[in-house]
């Protein structure tokens with residue numbers, strides 16, 4: 001099958017101020033929302049749903065049991081949607097291309113759809129601050145389920161622990177603080 | 182251009198009819214070969230005049246007969262104008278010779294979009310008359326909102342009488358709240374096309390962006406009628422010639438009259454084909470093509486509409 005997302009324009013997600021309503025669809029709850037001030041008319045649709053990640057109470061978030069379910073609802077939503085919507089998507093190649101196809105079919109253009117760089121399959125990530133292990137991390141960052149720190153996933157993989165290192169963005173360099181609580 | 186401008190398609194005015202007090206419809210009949218096929222949104226450059234002078238003006242082509250023998254245009258009489266449009270209003274009677282120098286399309290229908298909202302004011306309705314014919318043929322959904330003065334309402338009503346009343350709306354009051362409602366109700370797939378005076382298009386563009394139309398879904402055609410101004414002189418660096426541009430001439434006309442092969446396409450400040458480098462002097466930009474930075478740099482000029490702020494300009498011609 002054609003790797004569609006290699007042809008899709010992808011980039012870090014940022015809210016487009018030109019939009020009047022914003023819909024963020026993501027394949028996993030760990031995938032972070034677009035950057036920039038969160039617009040008031042913003043909805044997040046998430047596949048799965050994970051009790052460890054609490055949705056921001058200021059956001060409207062809906063959970064879907066599968067990507068197919070979400071995509072189905074997306075097609076229906078876009079068919080009835082008015083001008084002014086901006087669509088953002090995060091997930092793997094397959095998910096992003098399906099979202100882009102759905103948007104194209106609804107008559108949206110590249111200026112109205114934003115795709116995050118495709119995530120690879122999930123990785124195992126350990127929080128270096130509290131040693132909590134996270135499975136199937138699809139994004140470059142996550143909120144630690146143990147200590148709540150906002151972690152960024154380093155490219156360093158520890159054979160010993162069998163996981164990638166998750167480091168708090170604001171933390172001092174690794175090794176200068178105590179790990180564990 | 183589809184024909185070299187020295188030849189073009191010879192034609193005569195076959196019929197003239199008033200549309201409004203300031204708009205006049207001309208049917209033009211080819212006298213040699215038929216006119217080429219014309220896509221919706223095209224304009225032609227029409228050459229006409231008298232013993233004293235010739236004008237070469239762009240007008241949107243409203244319709245072409247199936248056999249290519251006729252073209253229809255609508256010409257607006259600009260207030261106080263002594264240009265080509267005033268000549269056509271005054272002297273454009275059946276039998277007057279007109280040459281169609283060429284036909285080009287800078288404002289084609291976006292065929293891949295299923296839904297179109299068209300906004301026009303005054304003579305800006307002309308490209309949409311051909312749009313609506315094409316869209317009816319292609320099965321595209323559209324709605325035209327045309328803005329006019331209250332006293333012109335009857336005339337535009339008559340002009341649009343044979344159109345689907347569900348697809349054309351006349352407005353004689355530019356109400357921002359109402360426009361905002363109309364645009365915000367458009368489906369996400371909708372494309373907006375607009376044509377009319379600058380003030381109108383700035384207004385529509387601002388309201389459209391405000392309801393969330395992305396810039397790429399806002400299409401416009403902006404032609405400038407070349408307007409006169411102070412006389413100036415251009416020195417041509419390559420050929421060594423000097424050419425004077427009179428108050429009523431365009432720089433492009435003056436160059437052509439001096440036998441210079443100057444590039445051009447639309448002759449209305451809309452395409453950028455006539456761009457020439459300016460080596461010295463300050464241009465007075467009147468086009469709709471150059472970006473702000475290019476205007477400020479002042480190192481190029483679109484000869485079809487723009488003039489000079491200084492008494493002379495030196496051009497790279």
Ligand code: FES
Pocket residue numbers: 444445446447448449450451452453454455456468470483484485486
């Ligand atoms: S000929 Fe088109 S901008 Fe001058």
